[in-house]
Amino acid sequence: MAKLAINVDHVATVRQARGITEPDPVTAAGICELAGAAGIVIHLREDRRHIQDRDVYLLRETIKTKMNLEMGANDEIIKIALEVQPDLVTLVPEKREELTTEGGLDVDAQLTRIASVVEQMGKDNIPVSLFVDPEPRQLKAAAKAGAAFVELHTGRYCDALSEDEQAKEFAMIAEAAEEAVSLGLRVNAGHGLNYQNTAPIAALATIEELSIGHAIIARSVFxxxxxxxxxxxxxxxxAESSL
Incomplete structure (x- = not known):
């Protein structure tokens, strides 16, 4: 059965909007774990727009399940990751002007750099996942880079404007997950998943974990x-029981 990891970045987004101490993503992570989450996901961005260094260090001390640190291949953030020792590092693309991550990492075009980061993490026994679009070229590059996991970007599936388009995107994700497994990669998935579109992805036997944040934090307001x-x-x- 796919596990559920909760991204608490947007708790920090609300906090940073006022520049105060509430709401605290560290407290939010504890509530998520008590409710059954199998892991906590945070993205320490170079611009520190939501999660702060303080959050990363405190969460490493308080998370009881699994800590997944999303990050760009930035030297400053790499240093923090090596100090904090998360259970998983997920490398993602990062642009200062974007509202949220807009697509998968182009591993094929940055293979040398990404492989170097994977090697650095591997020396400290930190497994690395690469956030990629469900494309064969990127999956092959991820395997070549030495990643342990890929996280398949589900954004196009979630943003599809018709049932036919969504079915096409779903098929691409399912095929990519199968190919990733055949390449020796473990598979997670995330981005844009919500209460209406998660079930089909969760039902895929090849996917180990779903990373969901915005939809859950938004629903929690109510x-x-x-x-x-x-x-x-x-x-x-x-979704698992319906297979």
Whole structure:
């Protein structure tokens, strides 16, 4: 069954909007774990627009499940990752002007640099996942770079404007997951998943973990964070039982 990891970045987004101390993503992570989350995801961006260094170090001390640190291949952030020792590092593309991550990492075009980061992390026994579009070229490059995981970018599937378009994007994700496994990669998935579109992705036997943040944090405004996590976890578990 696919596991559910919760991204708490947008709790920090609300905090940073006022430049104060609440709401605290560290507290949010604890609530998510108590509600059944199998892991916590945070993205320490170069511009520190939401998660701060303080959050990373405190979360490393308090997370009881698994810490997935999303990051760009930036020397300053690499140094922090090596100090903090997360359970998983996920390399993502990062542009200062974007509102959120807009697409997968072009591993093929940056193979030497990414392979170097993977090697650095590997020396400290930190596995690396690469956030990629569901494309064969990127999967092959990820395997060549030495990554342990890929996280398939589900954004195009989630943003599809018609059922036919969504079905096409879903098929690409399913095929990419199969190919990734055949290349010796483990597979996660995420970006844009919500309470309406998660079930089909969760039902794919090749996918080990889903990373979901914005939809859950948005729903928590109305239901509370504990309930929002439990409702998404129920969707993931029902998807498995329906196979």
């Amino acid at each position: 239901t509370g964070l504990d309930q929002a996590v439990r409702e998404m976890l129920a969707i993931v578990m029902r």
